[in-house]
Amino acid sequence: MMNIPFSPPDITQAEIDEVVEVLKTGWITTGPKTKLFEQRIAKMCNTQKAVCLSSQTSCAEMTLRILGIGPGDEVIVPSYTYTASASIIYHVGATPVLIDCKKDSYEMDYEKMEEAITEKTKAIIAVDLAGIVCDYDRIFEAVERKRSLFSPSDNPIQFALGRVIVLSDAAHAFGAQWHGKMCGEIADFTNFSFHAVKNMTTAEGGAATWKEIPGVDSNEIYKKFMLMTLHGQTKDAFAKNKGSSWEYDVVDTQYKCNMPDILSALGIAQLNRYDKMLSRRHELIDKYDEAFKDLPIEVLNHHDDYHRSSGHLYFVRFIGKDSSYRNAFYDRMKEKGVMCNVHFKPLPMFTAYKAKGFDIKDFPNSYNQHKNQLTLPMNTVITDEEADYVIKCFIETIKELG
Numbered sequence: 001m002m003n004i005p006f007s008p009p010d011i012t013q014a015e016i017d018e019v020v021e022v023l024k025t026g027w028i029t030t031g032p033k034t035k036l037f038e039q040r041i042a043k044m045c046n047t048q049k050a051v052c053l054s055s056q057t058s059c060a061e062m063t064l065r066i067l068g069i070g071p072g073d074e075v076i077v078p079s080y081t082y083t084a085s086a087s088i089i090y091h092v093g094a095t096p097v098l099i100d101c102k103k104d105s106y107e108m109d110y111e112k113m114e115e116a117i118t119e120k121t122k123a124i125i126a127v128d129l130a131g132i133v134c135d136y137d138r139i140f141e142a143v144e145r146k147r148s149l150f151s152p153s154d155n156p157i158q159f160a161l162g163r164v165i166v167l168s169d170a171a172h173a174f175g176a177q178w179h180g181k182m183c184g185e186i187a188d189f190t191n192f193s194f195h196a197v198k199n200m201t202t203a204e205g206g207a208a209t210w211k212e213i214p215g216v217d218s219n220e221i222y223k224k225f226m227l228m229t230l231h232g233q234t235k236d237a238f239a240k241n242k243g244s245s246w247e248y249d250v251v252d253t254q255y256k257c258n259m260p261d262i263l264s265a266l267g268i269a270q271l272n273r274y275d276k277m278l279s280r281r282h283e284l285i286d287k288y289d290e291a292f293k294d295l296p297i298e299v300l301n302h303h304d305d306y307h308r309s310s311g312h313l314y315f316v317r318f319i320g321k322d323s324s325y326r327n328a329f330y331d332r333m334k335e336k337g338v339m340c341n342v343h344f345k346p347l348p349m350f351t352a353y354k355a356k357g358f359d360i361k362d363f364p365n366s367y368n369q370h371k372n373q374l375t376l377p378m379n380t381v382i383t384d385e386e387a388d389y390v391i392k393c394f395i396e397t398i399k400e401l402g
Contacts, residue, residue, distance in 0.1 A: 004389065031261045037259075045185050046184070047209040055257070056206035058229070058255075061091050067157055068157070069094050074096075074118065075094050077099070079366045080108070081347065100112060101365040107129070117142065120151075122153070126166065127171075130309065132301070157213060160213050166188045167188065175199065194263075199312045232250050282308070295398055311378065322371055326342070332401065333393055
């Protein structure tokens with residue numbers, strides 16, 4: 001029996017060498033490696049700037065704060081997502097408006113999303129689940145049609161856009177493409193995760209990118225991110241160390257969520273190998289797709305003429321089955337040495353969201369997507385032999401459980 005972990009990090013000597021190089025410099029917190037990493041990410045995403053922070057969650061929360069979103073505001077978010085997509089809305093004092101999935105889809109119902117836009121709506125957070133970019137054309141059409149309802153707060157970006165702001169929770173989607181554009185240049189603001197299980201990792205970390213906004217200087221947005229994520233301090237440690245004076249100011253009581261150079265070095269090494277890692281993920285996706293094509297399951301479309309995912313997660317749905325079947329399937333695969341996962345429990349199923357008044361009965365499509373969903377191992381450490389073993393175990397279990 002083989003033992004196949006769900007999502008181990010793909011760490012090679014290249015990553016080790018980059019980190020050791022940083023350790024030898026004596027400068028391990030935020031410094032030149034992080035600035036280089038930001039430049040590399042911006043170049044890949046076709047944006048002028050990128051900001052690297054401690055997580056996707058910190059990137060997304062800081063984005064909401066820079067946009068001036070807070071108490072009295074509403075932010076639309078899918079119910080089928082991880083808690084980080086919605087918890088940040090509570091962090092800034094705003095109110096999340098959860099939207100159910102479309103029937104037989106993991107994406108939110110865009111008609112319900114558009115209906116939910118009111119005078120209080122300041123942003124929509126879309127989620128690029130499993131690394132597949134969602135329908136931003138439809139989202140932007142909706143916010144344009146509802147432009148007359150938008151009431152900007154005292155915030156220059158809100159005034160400049162003059163409509164509901166579109167954010168992407170792209171925690172799964174770094175490197176994905178959609179209609180000829182890179183994830184990172186599609187939504188108004190995009191937030192990535194580089195957590196240990198992601199398709200590119202810095203162990204912990206994330207990045208924010210944004211499109212150019214007429215009348216708003218991207219350098220000023222970048223400076224706001226820097227102030228907000230280092231206590232409102234006008235100089236970081238590296239700038240003080242290299243500058244002519246220790247003197248600095250604290251212009252506001254802000255937050256602490258910067259990315260250190262050790263993690264950025266890990267990310268740079270990953271970025272250098274990223275094209276090959278992404279290609280390998282799609283090889284595995286094709287291998288799974290071919291093996292499963294005649295089985296009574298549904299899988300996601302990870303690539304066609306219009307898009308290419310980041311290959312982050314391989315979802316399967318067991319047609320006509322319920323959660324007890326899915327759970328038994330998970331247990332049987334685990335017994336065979338194959339670790340699977342489930343993505344995700346809809347937010348209204350969690351205690352925290354129940355306590356805030358949400359009920360899964362109001363989100364039937366999300367529940368139906370969740371109840372028979374399973375995620376198979378998908379990573380760039382797995383060998384062809386191990387992938388064949390996953391396939392063998394999956395087909396065996398289908399036959400065993402019926």
